[in-house]
Amino acid sequence: MARIDEELVRGIADAVRKRVGERIGTTFESCFRNTLSTTMRELPDGTLFLLTGDIPAMWLRDSTAQLTPYLHFADRDPLLADTISRVSRRQLDYVLLDPYANAFNAGPDAAGHQSDATEQSPWVWERKYEVDSLCYPVQLAHDLWRITGRTDHLDRFAEAARAIIALWRVEQRHETDSDYRFQRFDAPQSDTLVRDGLGPLTEPTGLTWSGFRPSDDATEHGYNIPGNAFAAVELAHIAELAREVLDDAALADDAEALRAEIAAAIAEHGVVAGPDGDPIYAYEVDGRGATLVMDDANVPSLLSLPMLGWCASDDPLYLATRRAILGPHNPHWARGEHAYGIGSPHTPPGHVWPIALAVEGLTATEESERMRIIETLVATDAGTGLMHESFHPDDPTVYTRPWFSWANAMFCELVLDACGLRTHRRAPIGSEVTG
Template sequence: MPSFNDRTIKKVIPLSLLVFFIILVNFIIIYRYTEPYEEPELATPPADEEPEIPPYNAPQYGLEFVRPKERKFVSPVLEKYIKSLELKMKDKDLYILLQNCLPNTLDTTVEWFNEDKSDPRTFLITGDIPAMWIRDSANQIAPYLRFINEDEKLRDLVFGVIQVQASYLHYDPYANAFMRPWYAPKKEGRKASNTDNVIPAYNPEFVWESKYELDSIGHFLQLTNDYIDTTGDIERVVTSEDWLRAIPRIFTVLEDQMQSTWPAPKFSLKASTKKINDPEPVSLARGYRFRRYTDRPTETLGEYGLGGITKKCGLIRSAFRPSDDATTFPYLIPSNAQLSVQLIKLSKHIQVFLESKNETRSEFNMQQDIHFSSKELGETIRKAIYEHAVVKHAVFGEVFAFEVDCFGSQLLMDDANTPSLLSLPVLGFLEKNDTIYRNTRDMILSEWNPWYFKGKFAKGIGGPHTGQDMVWPMSLLMQIQTSTNESEVRQLVDVLKRMAKKTGNLMCESFDVNKPTVFTRSWFSWANGLAGTTILQIIQDYPHLA
């Protein structure tokens, strides 16, 4: 038998170790893939703990609490809600801004409230202008809808706004802003100018300004629908005497403003009713014209007060924009979109009301007419928007035009005031992720929009009303509400806080993108209410940012 020498042993041992290692590896592999695999247990947090949110340290600029001590109207429910957020909100600047802005309408602009539950009436001024705009007042009161089922007096206050708006629109459905109601206790104040040459002629004791803006009607219907959606009380609205008197005159205006400019439309007017001691409503028989002696073209209408020329196509004209500036092409698409949504909503509400009554008696003939007219008109407008206002842009693809005339002319831009193209999802016309909307949003938030401004301090949308380099906080707030990008929201919140620090710890009308200490209207209630609702949306959608 041969013997192993030292050299042989040195060769065999490493070989043996290699073989052993290969066998061991194979054994581990076989065991791993033949044994059943069990998912490792994960530690589950206690049920009362929320998932950990990445920390966000919001910059602080030292905003100050500026709510007045003397307040026009106080809602205990609203006050309790604001107080409940004090310990929850980490961004103290944002909390102070919420306290200053959300209750601003109640604090400062409720000039008269008739508390009679059977017939509540509310007169709201816009802020620094002692008149009630239909559009502004609807937006001013809207933030409180979420609280009205817990506060009966606040609910009457909101319904009182609808009642006053209805009485105004019955008197003059073309007018946009009104004086203290004729049925309210008299109070000395500024008087409206009567230098405008307007058809239909109005009494300046009742009307502050008669710029026909389609969104005035849209906002009246929107507040109507939102009140019904919140309270479920359809009957209170659709059987209101003032509301029922206003609607037929509103539809007369809509029918008139749907026609081609040439030839002048022929009218078949229903008789208008009025209460005892109410002023005689203005005549709608001659349509609408507006002329003002001014050095600003946006403050008057061409062609002897007719404005832009249009062809009938299913859309409805608006002589002026929500900014109170004259339209270039009168079919203003955002206002048509708003009206379409609200007419269809209204038809559904009235259908529910009629079904609940299970009646077709003559006493509900008016509601039946409104139901059918609203549905048909709302659908007609929506169809016409997609037929005439979708434009192929060389850079952004299909986008919505801001204004058209249905002769083929289209205006591509957006304005800060709502309804705007930016606000289309908030209006309920489409979803945020709609392709045409996303294209449109990209376009209007770029230098392709002639009223989009960039500066050292901020960037955003303004408009002809305040001019070059003046961005409106309302457009930045609407940008937040329509955003799907957290980084965009963070940046915008930061701009708004820094701006508020420069302009009085509230929202202003507009500010200079390079020098925010240059701004317009420090007391502008609509913008403050929009800021309040936007902050509440941030709390809901991005709680770690608040």
């Protein structure tokens, strides 16, 4: 089934080739076609189920990120806008089915991690609670409305937004108010939560708790700072949709109040002394004095804060954080003969992630830096014409996940940016913290 006008695809690919050459253009076209041609499944209710790639499940996070490069053309192609709308509706239905789940099945077939000790549903592939999993459906719904003016995907948005706000408020006091528990047995420590599934000990701060990171790895300290920054941005988007589309002042007020609490808590608890003594954002804190200085390749990350709309790319506090995490002070940064950049404890040590390289390019202030990263990504695809989850910077033929749609999408987003074809950017509306 077609998801985008073929003439539009050829026109975009030709425009890319004219600006950056045949080799980059060919890889771009391969990645750009991949998501639309390989990952979508129509469900009986007319919504679309979007595979993450080589895992037969739909992640709320990945399915939004996978559609990012297509949003720039949704106002030109009604078929493409319909596709995005149908994915958005599916996401909101999943949020209402279980707002603590991160990944879902196409139907109630009990596929996935059904032996985990948590409240199970046959619809849920995995129930690792990650604050960003609730941010991404709001981001997609807001982006589609802002770009196209469409509202047909918003019929359950207010209901889902209320569920999100209620959960985030409960998780501001996770230790005393939350019923969420998660344990996975006979698995690495990163796949389960300590203290019989309750997670690491935290104290209330105004931040909202997350059991797992965007990598699906357990948090070390409970309050993930980039996840909270993302939540603050998307609460502003909830308020905007509530006021301008839904005529729901109460929802807007609730969203704005929670956004202010989280933003203030980031300023108070999420800014720490960096390696050279300058203030930087921590990756995680617990409200009890423990902090973690690092960054992970998965988004939301500290590196991605301008891309998400939390701050400007030239914000002094962000720039200080960027300097700290793009180098050896970040334990997950790696350098090799063919590349250097941020990796993740989710993949083998010493690997670099194409997603993180793309984010580094998208948040760079110099065009030369964007082009260097694009050329690195093309040169390290192991001859596949597609991006992978991670690769070894000394030997790019050593990689994880041969089919990873999120990485393909991020490469396309970076190329579109370099070519002047990335028409939609998120304004820095989230931050009340300055360097």
